[in-house]
Amino acid sequence: MSLQPAADSPARAQTGQRRVFFGQANLRDLLAIDERPQVVAAAQTWFGQLAIFLVAALAACSFEDWWLAGLLVALAMAYARLPKYRDWILLGGTWTAALLALCLAQNDIQENIRQMMVVENVDALSPLALGLLAMATFFVGAWSVLAMSRRDKTLFVARRPVLALLGVEVVLCGLCSLNSIDGLPRVLLWSLLIVFTPYLWFLAYALADQRSRDASPPIFQMGVLRPFWSPTFLPFGKGATFLRKTFAKSPEDLAVTQIKGVKLLLWANVLLAMKIVLVGVFHDQLQVPSLAAAQDAFLAQQSQSLAQAWAAVILSTATYSLQIAFWGHLFIGIARLAGFRLPRSTWRPLGSKTLMEYFNRFHYYFKELLVDFFFVPTFFKMFRGHPHLRLFFATFMAAGVGNAIWHFLRDIDLIVTMGLGGVLASFESYAFYCLVLATGLGLSQVRMNMGFKPSLSLAGRLRSFLFVWSFVVCLHAFSDGSRSHTLGERLAFVGSLFGVS
Template sequence: MTTPATPTGNAPAVAGGGAAAPSRLRSFLAIDAREPLVARAQAPAGQLLILVVALLAVAPHLGAWPAALAVGAAMAATARPGWRTPILFGATWTTAFLGTALGENDTLDSIVAVLETEGGTGLSPLALAMGFLALLFLGANGILRHVARAPRSLLARRPLATLLALEALLCGLASLDAVRGTPRVLLWSAIVVLTPYLWFLPYAIVDQRTRAQDTWQQMAFLRPFWSPSYLPFGKGAAFLRKHLAQTPRDLAITRLKAVKLLLWANLLVFLRAALAWIFEGQLGIPRVAEAVDAHLAGQPFPVLAGWAALVLSTARFSLQIAIWAHLFIGIARLAGYRLPRGCWRPLESRTLMDYFNRFHYYFKELLVDFFFFPTFFKVFRAHPRLRMFFATFMAAGVGNAIWHFTRDIVLVATDGAPAALRSYASYAFYCLVLAVAVGLSQVRVSLGIRPSPTAFGRLYSFLFVWSFVVCMHLFSDGSRQHTLGERMAFLASLSGVH
């Protein structure tokens, strides 16, 4: 699976007629390319200004103390390179424990939901969350030390498969009818705490197995402080080491790029709010859920309003992905890591494969690393095109579905496994269609079939890619209140089929 040509955000040459000069706006914004500014960014006053601007840009999204901790730790790690690992380690686990204790992540809410399902057991959700987080810390440390001693063990060779099997085993035990009350709450609390780390630990294990690095360095990047999500923005320690700025000038440029990315994230927030105010507030465009409900009630909105709702929802979702990706990568760049952007000009996508690469770079990288490559190197070696298609299908389809299902694993506890699976049918359908479409797009690229470089060809590519994205967004919006059949009926009604 290919990657964006310039994921770091550097402007490529304009196609046709040789390399064209960048636009005036792009030239004005290229503060990281101006040597006087790069020099000032290396001075104490410049570093202080970067710190203040970054705090102001991050605080509205993460909150006051998480922003101060994240930005302060990132800047401190570059100011004291000899203390980089202890600083990053402290920031990561302080964020984990303090965020859990203050309810800044979804761990406490999930454990409370499990307790309510069991009718209450007298256990404290905070004590459960903190206790199992401490056990996870000890367990992760033990796992990494075990991998360093036994690099050929099953866990070392198949980290994600082993961890997913452990998660499935715990879910199976917690779902047994004989397991009720306190044992069930304990099991689900362990699952809730473990799940976010399922996608960080494999990177650490692989790096520990192949490079035998310091265990504490690997621990510093388990759900690092700049990525308080279920997705490893920046991947693991090996990828981060590769992208670490090595000179004061490179560090200054990386920090300036970080500031640009953080400010751009805030501009996207204003854009998202403006879209909502104009189209929902002033023009009365309904939300997609409202449009589907109206259709099911026999009082549908006009077809144009239904399409507008779907397009607006797609735009809002795309902006949200870009906002969080820019914030997380911006903070990591403050720490000196010259990381590719997490969302890179998706409107310029020429094929569905290109869209998959550009829209959510680190999600794509996770799927490639742990689903595409393991499949590609094992199956259909005598059939290269089928091999490419199937490996892409495993990444964009199976891996995509597993990641999103585990993210909402608490629904298995609160609603039961059958209900959770039924409500997931729409997203599973989306994964199936996306996997087939992206797989075919990948095979076409491997055959040398490229989009036309003409103006008409670029317009056709844009309309094809984004028509597909808008239509499939109806099944991938993350909501679970409508069935697959209801969504398909609504989409058909927008096309005049009743």
Template sequence: MSASPSPRTASAPDGAAARRFDLERHDALIAFVQTRAGRCCLLLAALAAVAPHFGGIAALAAVAGAMAAAAWPARRGAILFGLTWISALLNTSLGEVDTADNIRAVLQQEQIAPSMGTMLSLGFLCLLFAVMLSMLRHVQKRPQSLLARRPLLTLLSVQALLCAVGSFGLLNGWPRALLWSAVFVFAPYLWFLPFAIADLRSRAPSPLAMQMATLRPFWSPSYLPFGKGAAFLRKHLSLTPMELTVTQIKGLKLLIWANLLFILRDVLMRVFADGAGIPDPHDAIDALLAGHAYPAVIGWAALVLATATYALQVAAWADLFIGIARLAGYRLPRGSWRPLEARTLMDYFNRFHYYFKELLVDLFFMPTFFRMFRAHPRLRMFFATFMAAGVGNAVWHFSRNLLEVAVAGPANAFASYTSYLFYALVLAIGVGLSQVRANRGMRPSSSFTGRLGSFVFVWSFIVCIHIFGDGTRVHTLGQRFKFMASLFGVTV
């Protein structure tokens, strides 16, 4: 899997038009932002951009904390550490993440008062903190242990074992509720720990406090490591006052851009979904199954609109998270970089969701590439790409919804996941073949016709498979195939 065109942090090309938007190139603005009044203006503008999406208190903590970490580099680690774990505690207690809700669902199954959900989530979060700290210390002392050498495999095995114990009738009542509480609290951190472990095994790792500070950092309380781990952040840290100011201005620009993307998403929904009456694809499937299908042109419009709004939402949230990280002084690449310019499926995969691609490359592609099929370069490249875009993609998304395993059981959970498995399979084959073609020097023409053809091919492919990979489990794989066939005039 190629190293990408990674999302850019540099300014656009020179030119009068470009300079009007490249605020970080204006010396007067840079000088103003370095003053106390300028920093206050930067904080207020960033707060206005973040508050609609984080909420007032959380936005103030994130923006002010990020700028405080940048302003006092000697205390950066302590500030990040405090913000990350205070954010984790507050998000859990205020229900801003799904952990407490998932625990309440299991409590209801076991006929235990759901009000215990918040207390359990907070308690297990504190316990998990101690466990993860012990794990990282273990890696420091024993860098050749199984956890140190195979962190992802070890952690996934532990998670699978816990899920199995909680799913096959071995536990009931409080023991089962406690076990699933531990699973739900641990699940998001599984994808951050391998980066911390890899850094601790390097020659010059960040200290333990910094490793803990970057486990689900405060700027992105999600399952995906935006900014990866301490090593990546250390590499992208702004080192001079000028560099810091430029990075923060770019962060504010990215926050504003994220809001524009959110607005565009909402406008598309209001104009086409509400105004023009274009249905959600799942409503269109329901109509087809009920015997009064929408015309094919409406079905295609529904699929295109769903793909567009999904792409805008992914890009907007990614840019919002990275914008806050840049306020803290980290020159991180953007989360999404002009995916409409993708000329191949590999190019699309690199551009569309940069940090998800990086996670798959680091945790699935690289280990496979360096161990498998060394005597067969093309097969080696294809298989490593398949493991990342297919297997890694499917595993990550499945681990995000372990509630389905707890409530419906493993068999039903896997059965309802077949649509995404099909999506991951098709995407992996497409991206893998695209990667092999690129390595053989087979690239699209740079002419206008060539670029147009590449755009039509890439986005036709993405639109057609979106109905299988939207992450919902409402309809079966067969029902989605029936809908897609109807769009091509085929009655199944």
């Protein structure tokens, strides 16, 4: 599986040098303010830092409340500019953001407890107290297991962090599902499961880092467990080792990194605006139905043109792609304000010439997680005497098995309302998506390894674009995130797009 980072852009010949086309500067060079020495110098002054803060905070308001956006940007810039207090700023900022998220989710937590129907007086329970208790338990447990792994690298949790953590997840799910455990103990177990699950992959990176000779100090490790710029299940920036390698090495490098961060935040807003325009024009004005509505209309045998059905699938794919790029750019933009020159999460996926290249460009940090925890271990242990089968199987384990596990755990809270059996049954469509995607990526990987190179001619690029994005669009019907249609219903709908009754 390709390990090439989703870089910002191809390297230019000289910093500050501009290409001229018919006497006018190329648009890319006009926007490359991070390559102009006078701008970089100004960004290192207090006035420049204030300007960066104001623009970044305004741009970040597109996904958070203004006060929270300002707090995150301030934390990032304080981390970059106060080296003596960096570890404490990171630790305090990360866990303060986690506490704020917990406070904002109190109503959801209480509703989950109500739906579990295991406590007579739900209103008497404090969701905040339950969350704080679960978070404190996890914090102490994570700190302890990192310390033990550092002292004894032969421990199973140190050698096989993903297997160990997935084992803990399975045990917690099993205990929460036992009818013999009722009342407050079950609520406490469920609270611990909900707190633990989002940290699983972050903790896996931290445990893997303990095996290195120059492992990060515990305070830094705990600070990058869901750092304040990555409030998701996915580690944007990977683990401590990768973050240390990407941190700015000089004041000039830091200024350039922060300017790149501001540019990325602004570009994220452009992507959001594009999504809003697409929805407004095609969904609101041209009455293109949502993908779920198009599937419902097909199943109800309502009159619907083939063009409408295709438009619904294509529009859903486009808005989903823009949303993924939007979130990734926002998170990486804030991380760059802190001084980490991280690669983009999404970089020109429309230019992908193969499925493997698309997977690398579309969601870089998700791909990296699958490579680190599923591809690499499989590649170095399985089918060593069969190189092509070895490569295919390792790719399949990453894009298929790892992909399915990550997405299943992301929606672990659905067990409250649907039960474990219901969640597994509703996951069949995404499991099928992972199967087809992994097969396609595995074949693409093997072809690349055998020396296949797509044509760089205009016709070759057009063929590559049509093949890659036809595959992506058709497969999107099985991965739109909804659980309201069965695999058979989705297969029938996709078949109808090609005239199969």
